[in-house]
Amino acid sequence: MKVLVTGGAGFIASHIVDALIERGHQVVVVDNLSTGFSHNLNPRAKFYHMSIADEGLSDVFDKEKPDVVNHHAAQMVIARSVADPLFDARENIIGGLNVIVNSVRSGVKKVIYASSGGAVYGEPEYIPADEQHPVNPISQYGVSKHVVEHYLYLYGVLSGLNYVVLRYSNVYGPRQNPGGEAGVVAIFAGQMLRGEQPTIFGQGDKTRDYTCVFDIVEANLLAVERGEKLICNIGNGVETSDKEMFDTLADVLKYKGIPRYDSVRQGEVHHICLECSLAREKLGWESKISLREGLLKSVEYYRRLDASLGD
Numbered sequence: 231m232k233v234l235v236t237g238g239a240g241f242i243a244s245h246i247v248d249a250l251i252e253r254g255h256q257v258v259v260v261d262n263l264s265t266g267f268s269h270n271l272n273p274r275a276k277f278y279h280m281s282i283a284d285e286g287l288s289d290v291f292d293k294e295k296p297d298v299v300n301h302h303a304a305q306m307v308i309a310r311s312v313a314d315p316l317f318d319a320r321e322n323i324i325g326g327l328n329v330i331v332n333s334v335r336s337g338v339k340k341v342i343y344a345s346s347g348g349a350v351y352g353e354p355e356y357i358p359a360d361e362q363h364p365v366n367p368i369s370q371y372g373v374s375k376h377v378v379e380h381y382l383y384l385y386g387v388l389s390g391l392n393y394v395v396l397r398y399s400n401v402y403g404p405r406q407n408p409g410g411e412a413g414v415v416a417i418f419a420g421q422m423l424r425g426e427q428p429t430i431f432g433q434g435d436k437t438r439d440y441t442c443v444f445d446i447v448e449a450n451l452l453a454v455e456r457g458e459k460l461i462c463n464i465g466n467g468v469e470t471s472d473k474e475m476f477d478t479l480a481d482v483l484k485y486k487g488i489p490r491y492d493s494v495r496q497g498e499v500h501h502i503c504l505e506c507s508l509a510r511e512k513l514g515w516e517s518k519i520s521l522r523e524g525l526l527k528s529v530e531y532y533r534r535l536d537a538s539l540g541d
């Protein structure tokens with residue numbers, strides 16, 4: 231099968247590209263390298279250095295005629311969406327719509343879309359939040375991620391487009407950028423390795439549901455074959471507080487420092503954890519990697535990265 235992966239030079243989708251290629255699929259990547267890196271690109275994937283919001287995207291679809299589109303390209307920093315909502319909307323909404331319209335026009339069989347269970351529900355009324363939970367995002371990012379779900383539903387009705395929306399919890403793992411503006415595991419690990427003091431926003435009691443990127447890859451592989459017009463949560467189902475995350479990482483990295491505390495950033499929810507039985511039922515997916523196991527895999531990567539930067 232030919233799969234077009236948007237954002238395939240980024241943290242999550244570069245792993246998906248690797249796994250698709252390993253399973254014998256042909257892969258085409260579209261990425262503008264705004265937060266992704268060319269060194270993440272699988273050399274066996276065909277690469278288009280382009281924004282998904284670009285009109286030229288239609289030429290890529292015409293030329294490549296993908297069977298499946300896996301859509302991961304996005305601006306994914308909540309704080310950036312709050313500071314510059316128009317930028318967030320252009321990248322995520324206009325870009326996402328451009329991907330969908332071209333998918334419909336060129337007869338793509340399925341679109342797999344990376345949404346955010348951490349952002350679309352807003353401050354949850356109950357935890358773990360299932361897919362029936364009201365959608366009330368409290369950040370511009372949460373809104374923009376959700377709007378694309380609506381377009382998928384719409385084109386499903388109007389044009390019979392098939393799709394699987396995966397609402398991820400907080401994803402962590404190798405290749406997450408320690409110098410990025412989001413991704414607490416990568417940022418804390420990078421800071422601890424450099425002997426710097428990480429900052430916890432809030433009192434340390436905010437909770438998140440952390441899922442290792444290799445579990446996320448598995449969900450994407452299953453979604454190629456299974457799931458019809460499906461929207462489902464993808465998470466680990468375990469609530470971990472910021473302070474617990476700090477302590478676990480400090481333990482794994484033998485970091486002796488203490489965190490600095492600052493005020494909670496606008497747009498961030500206090501608690502989130504996802505209920506994922508629909509993914510089990512419809513995709514046959516469940517999270518298999520525990521937080522400690524996933525952190526050990528991540529830390530190995532950040533140690534190597536730190537050592538290579540020090541060379």
Ligand SMILES: NC(=O)c1ccc[n+]([C@@H]2O[C@H](COP(=O)([O-])OP(=O)(O)OC[C@H]3O[C@@H](n4cnc5c(N)ncnc54)[C@H](O)[C@@H]3O)[C@@H](O)[C@H]2O)c1
Pocket residue numbers: 236237238239240241242243260261262263264265266267280281282283301302303304305306321325344345346347348375397398399400401402413
């Ligand atoms: N990391 C998480 O915890 C998490 C949680 C929920 C959902 N998601 C979603 O997963 C996706 C991937 O996130 P990530 O953590 O790998 O982030 P990332 O920043 O590493 O990856 C995004 C990729 O998209 C590319 N990109 C951004 N804007 C683009 C544009 N206009 N045109 C073409 N390429 C563009 C970037 O260069 C990058 O390679 C995003 O859609 C994000 O919203 C991530």
